[in-house]
Amino acid sequence: MGQIRKKLIIFMVCMLAMTIAACSKNEQDVTAQTESEKVYLSDLEHGTIGVVEGNATSVLVSQQLPDATKLSFNSPTDMSMALLQGKIDAFATDESYLVGMKWEGYEVTRVEEPLGITEYGIVFPKGERSQKYRKEINSFLIKSREDGSLEKLEEKWFSGKEPTEFLDASALQPENGTLIVGTCSAAKPFVYIKNGKLAGFDIEFLILFAREYGYALDFRDSDFTGAISGVQQKYDMATAGFTITEERKESVDFSDVYTAADLIYIVNSTRENEGVWNSLITGFDKTFIRENRWKLIAEGVGITLLISICATVLGTAIGFGLYMLRRSQIGLVVKITGLAAGIYSRIIAGTPTVVILMILFYVVFGKVDISGVIVAIITFALTFGASVYENMVVSVEGVDKGQSEAAYALGYSRNRTFFRIVLPQSMRAFMPVYSGEVVSLIKGTAVVGYIAVNDLTKMGDIIRSNTYEAFFPLIATAVIYFMITWLMALTLDIVRKRTEPKRRKREHILKGVDV
Amino acid sequence: MIAVKNLRKEYPNITPLKDVTVTINGGDVISIIGPSGTGKSTLIRCLNMLEQPTSGQIFWGDVCITDKKCNINKIREKMGMVFQSFNLFNHMTVIENLMAAPMELRGVGKQEAYDKAMELLRTVGLADKALNYPDELSGGQKQRVAIARALAMEPEVILFDEPTSALDPTMVGEVEAVIRDLARRGMTMMIVTHEMRFAREVANRVFYMDEGGIYEEGTPEEIFEHPQKERTIRFIRQLKVFEETITSKDYDFLGFISRMEEFGRKSRMSQKMIYRFQALMEELCIQILLPDLDDSFQLKVAVEYADEQEESSMQLKYTGREYNPLDSSKELSLKIARNASKIMEYSRIEEDLYTNYLRVTVCDK
Numbered sequence: 100m101g102q103i104r105k106k107l108i109i110f111m112v113c114m115l116a117m118t119i120a121a122c123s124k125n126e127q128d129v130t131a132q133t134e135s136e137k138v139y140l141s142d143l144e145h146g147t148i149g150v151v152e153g154n155a156t157s158v159l160v161s162q163q164l165p166d167a168t169k170l171s172f173n174s175p176t177d178m179s180m181a182l183l184q185g186k187i188d189a190f191a192t193d194e195s196y197l198v199g200m201k202w203e204g205y206e207v208t209r210v211e212e213p214l215g216i217t218e219y220g221i222v223f224p225k226g227e228r229s230q231k232y233r234k235e236i237n238s239f240l241i242k243s244r245e246d247g248s249l250e251k252l253e254e255k256w257f258s259g260k261e262p263t264e265f266l267d268a269s270a271l272q273p274e275n276g277t278l279i280v281g282t283c284s285a286a287k288p289f290v291y292i293k294n295g296k297l298a299g300f301d302i303e304f305l306i307l308f309a310r311e312y313g314y315a316l317d318f319r320d321s322d323f324t325g326a327i328s329g330v331q332q333k334y335d336m337a338t339a340g341f342t343i344t345e346e347r348k349e350s351v352d353f354s355d356v357y358t359a360a361d362l363i364y365i366v367n368s369t370r371e372n373e374g375v376w377n378s379l380i381t382g383f384d385k386t387f388i389r390e391n392r393w394k395l396i397a398e399g400v401g402i403t404l405l406i407s408i409c410a411t412v413l414g415t416a417i418g419f420g421l422y423m424l425r426r427s428q429i430g431l432v433v434k435i436t437g438l439a440a441g442i443y444s445r446i447i448a449g450t451p452t453v454v455i456l457m458i459l460f461y462v463v464f465g466k467v468d469i470s471g472v473i474v475a476i477i478t479f480a481l482t483f484g485a486s487v488y489e490n491m492v493v494s495v496e497g498v499d500k501g502q503s504e505a506a507y508a509l510g511y512s513r514n515r516t517f518f519r520i521v522l523p524q525s526m527r528a529f530m531p532v533y534s535g536e537v538v539s540l541i542k543g544t545a546v547v548g549y550i551a552v553n554d555l556t557k558m559g560d561i562i563r564s565n566t567y568e569a570f571f572p573l574i575a576t577a578v579i580y581f582m583i584t585w586l587m588a589l590t591l592d593i594v595r596k597r598t599e600p601k602r603r604k605r606e607h608i609l610k611g612v613d614v
Numbered sequence: 615m616i617a618v619k620n621l622r623k624e625y626p627n628i629t630p631l632k633d634v635t636v637t638i639n640g641g642d643v644i645s646i647i648g649p650s651g652t653g654k655s656t657l658i659r660c661l662n663m664l665e666q667p668t669s670g671q672i673f674w675g676d677v678c679i680t681d682k683k684c685n686i687n688k689i690r691e692k693m694g695m696v697f698q699s700f701n702l703f704n705h706m707t708v709i710e711n712l713m714a715a716p717m718e719l720r721g722v723g724k725q726e727a728y729d730k731a732m733e734l735l736r737t738v739g740l741a742d743k744a745l746n747y748p749d750e751l752s753g754g755q756k757q758r759v760a761i762a763r764a765l766a767m768e769p770e771v772i773l774f775d776e777p778t779s780a781l782d783p784t785m786v787g788e789v790e791a792v793i794r795d796l797a798r799r800g801m802t803m804m805i806v807t808h809e810m811r812f813a814r815e816v817a818n819r820v821f822y823m824d825e826g827g828i829y830e831e832g833t834p835e836e837i838f839e840h841p842q843k844e845r846t847i848r849f850i851r852q853l854k855v856f857e858e859t860i861t862s863k864d865y866d867f868l869g870f871i872s873r874m875e876e877f878g879r880k881s882r883m884s885q886k887m888i889y890r891f892q893a894l895m896e897e898l899c900i901q902i903l904l905p906d907l908d909d910s911f912q913l914k915v916a917v918e919y920a921d922e923q924e925e926s927s928m929q930l931k932y933t934g935r936e937y938n939p940l941d942s943s944k945e946l947s948l949k950i951a952r953n954a955s956k957i958m959e960y961s962r963i964e965e966d967l968y969t970n971y972l973r974v975t976v977c978d979k
Contacts, residue, residue, distance in 0.1 A: 501699050504664055504697065505695075511687070511719065520703055601705075608710065
C-alpha cells in the first residue's frame with residue numbers, strides 16, 4: 100500500500116510539474132504574440148506576395164491567394180530584403196527560413212495557416228556509386244530518431260535562438276575514407292557560414308553520422324544547382340536543406356526524410372522603425388564586424404585578384420602565342436591558326452562568359468574533381484586571350500606598312516622587323532585597349548559564383564543571405580571592385596608611360612657612347 | 615652590277631611590268647621617268663624584292679636574288695632604299711635610326727656606329743637634330759635623315775622611290791642637293807622621280823617607262839632633247855592627247871565632235887583652235903575619208919596639244935589601200951580643211967598597221 104501511495108504521489112507531482120510547465124509555456128506564447136498581432140491568410144488576400152518562380156510554393160500561392168499580386172524573385176534572400184524594405188507584404192518559403200531571420204533579430208512572423216508541408220532529404224547520385232552511403236544514412240536516421248539525438252539536434256537548430264556551440268568537422272578521422280559532400284552555404288539554418296566555417300543542422304547531422312561510421316568530411320560549398328549537378332557527377336552526396344520533390348527524384352536519389360517543416364508566408368511585424376543612423380550602424384556591424392565577416396570579404400578579394408591576375412597573364416600569353424602562330428611563315432600553320440583563331444574568337448565573343456564558365460565546369464570538367472578557381476582562370480584566360488589576339492591584330496595592322504618596308508630594305512629579317520620595329524610601335528594602340536580589357540576582365544569575374552567560387556561578389560552574397568542586409572555588402576563590393584580596377588588601370592598606365600619610347604631620357608639613349 | 619632578265623610583275627587586276635630586261639652598271643645614276651601607273655616604283659621595289667616578281671630573274675653580281683634559296687636580307691644590306699614617305703622609325707631618335715641597322719645587322723660597336731652616324735648627319739646638315747624624334751622634323755629634314763640612314767649601312771646601290779614627291783616645293787631643293795652630292799661621289803643610284811629638270815641633270819641614263827616596260831632608254835640628252843618614240847615625245851613635251859579609233863561607218867560622230875570640244879576646253883585650248891579641229895574632223899574624216907574607205911577599216915584620230923603653244927597637231931592614221939585625202943575631188947571640203955589648217959602632209963608607211971598617215975598642223979592665229 101505504502102508503495103502504491105508513494106508511486107501515486109510521484110505520479111501526481113510529475114503531472115503537476117508538467118501542467119505548470121505547460122501553463123508557463125502557454126503564458127510565454129501569449130505574451131510573445133497576442134491574438135491581435137497574429138496574421139491570417141485573409142490579411143493577404145489582395146497583398147503582394149514574393150515567390151521563387153518555378154518553385155512548388157509558387158503554385159500553392161496561386162491556389163491559396165488567387166487575388167494577390169505575385170512577384171518573382173531569385174532566392175529567399177532577395178525576398179527577405181524586399182520584405183524588409185516594404186516592397187512586398189509577405190513571401191512564401193519554408194519555416195526554417197523564419198528561424199534564420201529571427202536569429203538576426205528581425206521582427207518577422209508567419210501567417211498562421213501553413214501553405215503545406217515540406218520534407219528534407221540528403222541527395223545522392225543515381226546508380227550504384229553512393230548506395231552504400233545512402234543505406235548507412237538511412238539506418239543512422241532510424242537509430243538517431245530512436246535514441247533522441249535527432250530530436251535534440253532539431254531543438255538546437257530550429258528553436259528561435261542561434262546556437263553558440265558547434266560541432267567541428269575537422270576533428271573527424273578518415274578511418275573508412277573521406278566523403279565529398281556538396282553543399283550550399285546560403286541555407287540557414289541547414290547550412291550557413293558561421294565565423295568563417297560551415298555550420299548548421301545538416302552539417303552537424305552529417306558530422307554525427309560521420310563520427311558514427313568513421314568518415315572524414317570534405318564539404319564543397321557552391322550554390323544549389325552546383326551542389327546537385329556536383330552530386331550527379333562527382334560528389335558522394337549533397338545536403339543543404341534539399342526538399343524532396345518528385346521532379347528531383349528523377350535525376351537524383353534521396354535519403355529518407357531527416358526533418359520536415361511547414362511551408363509558410365513570412366510577414367514583417369516590425370512595429371516601429373529604427374532610426375536611420377542606428378540601422379546604418381547595425382547594418383555596418385552585421386556586415387563587417389560580427390563574426391569577423393570582413394574576413395570573408397578579404398578572402399573574396401583574394402580570390403577575385405587571383406583569378407584576375409592569373410587569367411590576365413595566361414590570356415596575354417594565349418593571345419600573343421596565337422598571334423605569333425599566325426605570323427609564322429609556314430603556310431599550313433598560318434592557315435590553320437588563322438581559321439582556328441577566327442572560329443575561337445567568334446565563339447568566345449558570341450557566347451556569354453558565364454555560359455562558357457558553366458559549360459567548362461559542369462560539362463567539360465564535369466567528371467573531374469577540379470577546383471572552380473582553376474576552371475574560372477581557364478575560362479577567363481580563354482576569353483581574355485581572344486580579345487588580346489584581336490587587339491594584337493588590330494594594333495599591329497595599325498602600324499604603317501612603310502615602317503616594316505624600311506626595315507626590310509635595310510636588311511632586317513621578318514622577326515627582327517616585328518620585334519624591333521613593328522611591335523614597339525603597335526604598343527601605343529595596344530595598351531589603352533588592353534588596359535580597358537583588363538578592367539572588364541576583373542569586373543567579368545563577378546560571375547564565378549555560378550561555379551561555386553567564393554569570389555568578392557559571392558562573398559557579398561553570402562553575407563547578404565546571412566544578414567538580410569543589402570546596403571553595406573553591395574556598396575562595399577562595388578567600392579572594392581572600383582578600387583581594384585582603378586589601381587589596375589593606374590598600374591597599366593604607368594607601365595605604358597614607362598615603356599613609351601619617347602619618354603626615355605636622352606642620356607639613356609647614348610649610354611656608353613663618347614659623344 | 616644588277617641584271618634584270620624578263621622581269622614580270624602581275625597584280626590580280628593589273629600588270630605593271632610585262633617584260634623588263636635591263637642591266638645597271640656600277641656608277642650609273644639612272645633617272646626613271648614616265649606617267650603614273652607605268653610600273654616605275656614597281657620596278658625598283660622588285661630590285662630589292664619588296665615586291666615579289668611574278669616571273670623573270672634579277673642578278674646581283676652572280677647571285678640570283680629571285681631564287682628562293684637566296685638570303686635576300688644580306689643583299690638588301692648592300693641595297694639602300696629611300697621612300698617617298700620617308701618611313702623613319704618613329705619610335706627612335708634620329709641618331710638611333712642611323713645606328714640601329716649597322717649595330718644589329720653588321721655587329722658594329724655602339725661607339726663606331728655613333729661616330730659614323732654623326733658624320734653622316736653632318737654631311738646632310740642635320741647633326742643638331744641627332745636626338746630629335748622624326749615627328750619633330752620637317753619633310754625635307756626627314757628625307758635627308760632617311761638618306762643618311764640608308765648610307766649608314768654603306769650600300770653599293772641606293773634606290774630612290776620618288777624621294778621628293780611628298781615634299782613641300784620649298785624643301786625639294788635640299789633633298790635634291792644631297793642626292794646630287796652622292797652622284798658626284800660616284801654612288802650608284804636609281805631614282806624614280808617626277809622632277810624632270812632634276813632627272814635630267816643628275817643622271818647619266820634615263821629610263822622612260824610606259825606600256826609595261828622601259829619604253830625608251832637613253833642619255834638625258836637623247837631622252838629630253840631628241841625623244842624617238844611617240845609616247846616619249848608626248849610625255850617630254852607634256853602633250854595632252856585626245857585619241858579615238860573609229861572602226862565603223864555608223865560611228866557616233868556627233869558624240870565624237872562634242873568629246874573633242876570637251877577635251878579642248880579642259881586643256882584650255884583657245885575657242886578658235888577647237889573650232890578648227892572640229893572643222894577638220896568634220897571635213898577630213900566624215901566628208902572625205904569615210905565614204906571612200908574600205909568596208910572594214912580602222913581610223914585613228916589623235917589630237918596633241920601642249921600648253922601655251924601656238925601650234926597643235928592632229929594625226930589621222932588609217933588602214934587599207936593607199937589613199938591621199940588631199941587628192942579628193944570634194945573641193946569644198948578640202949577648201950574648208952585648208953583654211954582651218956596650217957600644214958597638211960600625207961605619207962605612206964608600209965611597215966605600220968596604219969599604212970596611211972595624214973599629219974595636220976593647226977595654228978592659233
